[in-house]
Amino acid sequence: MKITTIGLGYIGLPTSILFATHGHQVVGVDVSPTVVEKLNQGFIHIEEEGLQALYNEALAAGNFKAELVPAPADAYIVAVPTPNKEDRYQSCDLSYVESAIQSIIPYLAVGNIVIVESTIAPRTMEDVVQPMLEQAGFTIGEDLYLAHCPERVLPGNIAYELVHNPRIIGGVTPNCTEQTKAVYQTVVQGELIEASASEAELSKLMENTYRDVNIALANELAKIGTDLHINALKVIEMANRHPRVNLHSPGPGVGGHCLAVDPYFVAAASPDFSPLIQTAREINSSMPAFVVDATKQLMQEAPTNKITIFGLTYKGNIDDTRESPAMEIAEMLAFQGFDVATYDPHVVSATLTIEEACQDSSLILVLTDHFEFQIIDSKATAKMAAPRVLDTKNVVKTLASDVTRMDFGSMYTYMQTALAKQ
CATH class of the missing domain: 3.40.50.720 (NAD(P)-binding Rossmann-like Domain)
Incomplete structure (x- = not known):
């Protein structure tokens, strides 16, 4: 299968290499000439355990090349950033996703599969991406298959987790789910979970929101302990000996493009019903x-x-x-x-x-x-x-x-x- 990946960052590059080491012909696309040049010289531009060795394997097989523009393919994977907007709820900026979709439209053909792996706000696939492709003349679920398949990996262990973690296949239609599932079956050994696109979007966001909320509890405890002159770390250690308690560890804040970003997408989509999520963000940001x-x-x-x-x-x-x-x-x-x-x-x-x-x-x-x-x-x-x-x-x-x-x-x-x- 020919696959074109849009975005060669911390998710797009490992995903491209994964498919390339499983026999697929992969073109990786990035807007950065520096990234493209370095990859074509044989070197990855991110630090990730074991990834350079896998990249060497993909190059030796002749299954990967980096380009600045898309190429015709059977499947397209969008893995571009989705930063926060500078608005009240720091909602999801979809400009990179929209640009990526526009960039592949001239290359799309009947029977193609379009997969968005980027973390996106609830209902983005149905309300934003699907209309863009329909306006280009495609009927989703009949002559073009569209799905959201969010990544669920731990930086530092991405190469292993891309293969072994369960993967959500969120098709816009059941036929989209079936066609997309066949793509991931070629590389993923973990369970492939069928879902609607909106369910997949919200599930990914809530996985990270769950962790953010629990970290906020630990961080608030660290503040309480400091105020009351009580060793918060000892309190956590003792509380976690309860068979049904698992307090997280406090820290200097929450970062990365998941826990520090994703909860805002949920809060922005439903601000009146997310006070806990919003408070947790405030605690961790403090x-x-x-x-x-x-x-x-x-x-x-x-x-x-x-x-x-x-x-x-x-x-x-x-x-x-x-x-x-x-x-x-x-x-x-x-x-x-x-x-x-x-x-x-x-x-x-x-x-x-x-x-x-x-x-x-x-x-x-x-x-x-x-x-x-x-x-x-x-x-x-x-x-x-x-x-x-x-x-x-x-x-x-x-x-x-x-x-x-x-x-x-x-x-x-x-x-x-x-x-x-x-």
Whole structure:
């Protein structure tokens, strides 16, 4: 089968490689000449475990090439970004999806399958995408098959999960579902779940909204614990020993293009009936300011004005900084006059060595749970002005004996000490 994928980012590229390594002829399309050139030179442009090896396999088989414009195909997969609009509810910006659909219309033929994998607002397929294709002269479900098949993968493990996770096949009509299911059966070993397009859209959004709401509860608990001088991390640990309780872990905020974005699409579609979702978003969005306020208190009588941030990505062991609370915290601290140094072994733009980032610093602020941060070597902390670590991800396991480690369970003790000296 010939497949054209529109968008070669964190989902589009792995999806393209997956189909290419299963015998399909894939053309990957991206608007970035730099991305297209790098891929055609044999190198992927994102960090993802095992993906370069699979890409090498696809190239060796002659099953993949990158282009700037679409090509005729049997199936088209749209995997472009869907950012938030700057409106009251931060609703879904469909401009990239609409542009992608317009770009493939000249190449469409009777019998083609059009699949939207991009995360979209409820009823987008029926109210936006379907009319665009019908206006081009196609009858959906008869001579053109249209479906929404949202990705459900964990960054850092995408190559495995694309194959083994259950996949929702949300056809606009039952015939669309059947035709699209046949495409994914060639690569997916997990269950293929048949659904309507609208059910698929809302299911994807609620999967991430569920996680966002539960993280908000943990983050609110971290604030409560700080206010009441109670170790919130110990509370979570004990509560989770109850057989029917599973509290999440607090952190410096929620990032990425799923949890920090998708709940807004639900709230915007039904604002009068989503107060819990909206409140959870407010709580999680407030965490960077909470971390900054705590940091300011800890730096009240610090010997230097320098803070070292460990981790710029929104989650551990990847290079993705989209919607990252760490980036927001770094900007907020710099704006308030602190000398901010950043260290992240996964981000190319973070050029300092760990020793350079920590020298003369009065606080290491751990904002991402990279494996590299589980052990912070004494070489990194030896030349700090004040050897202290605030671990907002509860990831640090080993430190030199002279380093003070704080976290969301213990930082209130040190914050009160700082306040008492004012």
